[in-house]
Amino acid sequence: MLSAALDAPGFAPLPPRARTLLETLGAPPRLGAHLRVVHDVAVTLTGWVGPRVDVPAVLFGAATHDIGKILHPEELSGPGSAHELAGYSLLLSQGVDESLARFARTHGSWDAADVTFEDLLVTLADKVWKGKRLPELEQRVAARLGGAPWETFLALDDELERIAAGADERLAFQAAYPTSG
Ligand SMILES: [Fe+2]
Numbered sequence: 001m002l003s004a005a006l007d008a009p010g011f012a013p014l015p016p017r018a019r020t021l022l023e024t025l026g027a028p029p030r031l032g033a034h035l036r037v038v039h040d041v042a043v044t045l046t047g048w049v050g051p052r053v054d055v056p057a058v059l060f061g062a063a064t065h066d067i068g069k070i071l072h073p074e075e076l077s078g079p080g081s082a083h084e085l086a087g088y089s090l091l092l093s094q095g096v097d098e099s100l101a102r103f104a105r106t107h108g109s110w111d112a113a114d115v116t117f118e119d120l121l122v123t124l125a126d127k128v129w130k131g132k133r134l135p136e137l138e139q140r141v142a143a144r145l146g147g148a149p150w151e152t153f154l155a156l157d158d159e160l161e162r163i164a165a166g167a168d169e170r171l172a173f174q175a176a177y178p179t180s181g
Helices: 002-007 016-024 029-049 055-064 082-093 098-106 117-128 135-145 149-164 167-175
Strands: none
Touching (some): 002 016, 002 029, 016 029, 016 055, 029 117, 029 149, 029 167, 055 117, 082 098, 098 117, 117 135, 117 149
């Protein structure tokens, strides 16, 4: 079932290293599907933002941010943040560099002082995939984009509106895969 979630058409393929980690660590199919849709949104978002961010880092982060849910599967279907540090440690233990593992621990705390533009984009992808809009987060992203503040905010808002329009399709895709097995 995991490989079905990872191979299903309609969403961008995960970075090979992220895929290998999910397979090696035995990710539940639902987690694989979730990471597919968030990564796909991150592909769109980074394409819009352009090369001013570390695109491979954002895409790897989007593809692995919830990997700690392998150790905390109850957080696949319920609330909880134990997966964040657990995922960070898990990635480090697999030899992933801190600069790429960090997204597992930062995606839940985007208002922290040391948050990077890349962190903000992974968090944004993890919200807008399901149509969730967070004005404060979006204002932070717009500020990092630079340019005229109001115009930038409106342009980002347009892009996020376009992405959010696909939320139902993503939610249905993710829900089709079981949380275990
Ligand atoms: Fe997520």
